Amino acid sequence: MNPSLDSRSDELTAIVDAEHHVQVGLAQALRDAVHTGKDAALAGEILDQLTAYSDVHFLSEQLLMRMCGYPDYDDHVLDHDRMMERLEEVRRQRGVGAQPLALAEAEALLALLARHIGTRDRVFTDYYRAWARHDADPESQSPIQRENFP
Structure with a gap:
């Protein structure tokens, strides 16, 4: 196993986790x-x-998914799209009527985000780590990978 690639994998997943903490915060x-x-x-x-x-x-996150050929990419992106649509809809409603945001809506947004992170993102992180370990194995790398990631 190539420890430099494995440590980059750990760094990337740590960055994604930190981004999740900011989102939830x-x-x-x-x-x-x-x-x-x-x-x-x-x-x-x-x-x-x-x-x-x-x-x-x-x-x-979607760039990482494409990079590693994540098989659930389309469904995961659809989930992202739905969340963005929900956020934009809440912003639009708030802007049109200058209505204050309801507590139930704020709690629903938090729950939606937490559920996504706890399910879809957890599955992707596990896949990405396995992909990075496999990709770090010189026997499974293409010649280009071996040349660029010695």
Whole structure:
């Protein structure tokens, strides 16, 4: 096994995990801001940050999936698309009528995100680690991989 490739795999999964912590932290901050009901503008700013951050995170995760030929790519991306649609819909509704975000909606967004991370992302992370270990084995690498990742 090539330890340098394996350590890169660990670094990448650690980065993805850190991004998940930021996402969940933003979703929790949104729920907390809505729960206190004191500052609707702050809740809107957090919602905007959560939406923008999620979009970038999903794109980086999808690049990793493509890189390793993840077989559940299409379904996983569909889940990302649904979450982004939900976030954008909440933002749109909030913007149109300047309605404050309901606590139930903030909690639903947090639950949706946590469920995705705990299921689909966990399966992908396991697949990615196995792929990286297999890919790190010089016997299973193509000549180009052996040349570029000695």
